[in-house]
Amino acid sequence: MNGIKIAGLGKCVPGKVLTNDDLAKMVETNDEWIVSRTGIKTRHECTTESHGDLCLGAAKAALADAGVSPEQIGACIVATVSADNLCPAAACLLQRDLGLPEDIPCFDLDAACTGFLEALHVMECMLNASRRKFGLVVGAEALSRLVNWEDRGTCILFGDGAGAAVVECREGWEFTDTVLGCRGDEKLLHIPGAGSLEPSLISMEGTAVFRFAVEMIPKCIEQVLSRKQIGMEDVDYFVLHQANARIIDHVMHKLHIPEEKCYKNIQEYGNTSAASIPLALAELKELKKIGSGSRVLMVGFGGGMTWGGALVELA
Ligand code: UT7
Numbered sequence: 001m002n003g004i005k006i007a008g009l010g011k012c013v014p015g016k017v018l019t020n021d022d023l024a025k026m027v028e029t030n031d032e033w034i035v036s037r038t039g040i041k042t043r044h045e046c047t048t049e050s051h052g053d054l055c056l057g058a059a060k061a062a063l064a065d066a067g068v069s070p071e072q073i074g075a076c077i078v079a080t081v082s083a084d085n086l087c088p089a090a091a092c093l094l095q096r097d098l099g100l101p102e103d104i105p106c107f108d109l110d111a112a113c114t115g116f117l118e119a120l121h122v123m124e125c126m127l128n129a130s131r132r133k134f135g136l137v138v139g140a141e142a143l144s145r146l147v148n149w150e151d152r153g154t155c156i157l158f159g160d161g162a163g164a165a166v167v168e169c170r171e172g173w174e175f176t177d178t179v180l181g182c183r184g185d186e187k188l189l190h191i192p193g194a195g196s197l198e199p200s201l202i203s204m205e206g207t208a209v210f211r212f213a214v215e216m217i218p219k220c221i222e223q224v225l226s227r228k229q230i231g232m233e234d235v236d237y238f239v240l241h242q243a244n245a246r247i248i249d250h251v252m253h254k255l256h257i258p259e260e261k262c263y264k265n266i267q268e269y270g271n272t273s274a275a276s277i278p279l280a281l282a283e284l285k286e287l288k289k290i291g292s293g294s295r296v297l298m299v300g301f302g303g304g305m306t307w308g309g310a311l312v313e314l315a
Contacts, residue, residue: 008068016047139273217251239262
């Protein structure tokens with residue numbers, strides 16, 4: 001199997017910024033609690049923008065960054081739990097709006113906050129079987145539509161946004177060999193769907209998810225390093241799913257990862273689920289903290305329960 005590298009990155013976030021003080025007018029909370037327990041100061045919220053607009057904005061930016069034209073794309077996956085429609089998939093509408101070829105697979109993938117990493121793995125496998133060598137992977141969420149605005153334990157956490165990566169697959173590049181896992185559970189993190197009588201709103205057992213995260217992330221990092229037979233020092237940046245700054249700090253401390261090697265943007269965006277990792281990657285590139293040849297170790301975890309880790313290089 002041939003491997004993939006990231007050829008281009010892009011992001012798109014809605015214009016409206018919701019501050020902790022704004023939330024304190026809606027539920028019994030305050031800025032001090034939210035910042036000290038989560039690290040979140042603001043999050044972006046869709047008003048006029050649709051989920052599809054976020055996908056399109058991030059995808060266009062990633063294609064431009066890669067210098068790749070829509071006709072070169074061999075597959076398109078949108079990782080999400082909050083698309084505009086159950087059908088058609090967000091990826092199908094991207095095919096139309098970007099002018100992607102018609103003879104390629106386009107579909108959405110639901111693995112919650114691990115979605116981007118699962119999608120990268122699926123894309124890598126599919127590109128090995130494609131005559132086109134570029135793929136488009138988008139992580140996008142409009143979670144503000146699924147948040148229970150009366151539940152202070154969850155409504156303060158989530159934000160809207162999208163990140164996208166154009167990946168390239170070439171003969172001779174090492175297979176990524178992504179670490180992925182699942183432990184089926186519908187209590188820890190739940191969004192009821194069409195088969196439920198309950199409203200489609202997010203519910204979460206926060207403390208249990210926190211424990212799950214601090215158990216799984218170090219294991220994922222160690223598994224990725226051991227599969228690749230490299231050490232921490234061979235990684236240029238660590239990008240962990242932005243769910244809670246305390247989770248990230250805990251892992252960095254436990255594994256002795258220096259602060260300057262671990263990116264955090266949760267303070268601005270909150271938890272954007274499947275968008276959080278590609279959004280962080282796009283920002284790191286914009287800030288010129290990563291570029292051609294950089295090696296980034298990413299870890300995702302969340303609903304399902306799911307988890308994943310991968311080391312990718314920028315082309
Ligand atoms: O991407 C999916 C993955 N999701 C996550 O990784 C989330 C992981 N979990 C977390 O980030 C944390 O568990 C939370 C931030 C959700 C909650 O933090 P916590 O330190 O686990 O707080 P808690 O749920 O144990 O609640 C502590 C107290 C409670 O009050 P009492 O019972 O001690 O009186 C809560 O009612 O804090 C209260 N509380 C709040 N107070 C002010 C809960 N939410 C709030 C709030 N403002 N927004």
